[in-house]
Amino acid sequence: MTVTTDPTTVPRPDRGADPVRRTVWKTGSVAGVAAAAATLTFAALAQAIGVPLKVSGASIPLLGFAQLTLVASIIGIALAAVFSRRAARPKPVFVYTTIALTLASIVPDALAAADTATKFALALSHLVAAAIVIPALASRLCD
Numbered sequence: 001m002t003v004t005t006d007p008t009t010v011p012r013p014d015r016g017a018d019p020v021r022r023t024v025w026k027t028g029s030v031a032g033v034a035a036a037a038a039t040l041t042f043a044a045l046a047q048a049i050g051v052p053l054k055v056s057g058a059s060i061p062l063l064g065f066a067q068l069t070l071v072a073s074i075i076g077i078a079l080a081a082v083f084s085r086r087a088a089r090p091k092p093v094f095v096y097t098t099i100a101l102t103l104a105s106i107v108p109d110a111l112a113a114a115d116t117a118t119k120f121a122l123a124l125s126h127l128v129a130a131a132i133v134i135p136a137l138a139s140r141l142c143d
Contacts, residue, residue: 024080024140031136032073035129036066042128046121053121056113060122069129072105080137091141095134102130 043065047053053060076098083090083097109122 024084024137025077027140028073028077028080028133028137031133032070032077035073035132036069038132039069039125039129040066042125043121051117051121052115053118054114055118055122065125069125072129073133075101076133076137080141084141089143091138091143094141095138098130098134098137102126102134 040062043053043060043062047062053062079097080090080094083094087093105126106123109119109126112119112122114122
């Protein structure tokens with residue numbers, strides 16, 4: 001008598017969470033909080049030296065810089081986690097993708113109804129966050 005089993009029903013040993021993804025989430029979370037603090041500080045300094053953080057006449061709240069940085073960091077963390085599993089070369093795919101997304105995120109700043117100093121400060125805040133989060137996450141991915 002021959003016994004066959006369906007390979008889709010064979011239980012897999014419990015391997016726990018994928019260590020690369022766990023490290024990506026941990027590193028990304030720390031980098032995201034650091035980037036949020038950096039963009040908040042940057043915005044406060046820009047405002048202190050007289051850059052009007054206003055778009056269409058409405059002031060941008062300082063905490064908005066930190067909040068949006070955290071949201072963008074979560075997106076970056078998710079991308080790194082997905083690429084670590086799905087991409088043949090996760091690090092370059094992640095770096096190129098996130099650089100392209102960072103540059104795309106600057107476009108609304110350039111088109112905003114604001115003065116030149118405000119546009120520059122907004123764009124620079126994206127680069128400050130990216131300079132912290134992208135290298136930190138990339139360091140946890142394979143070439």
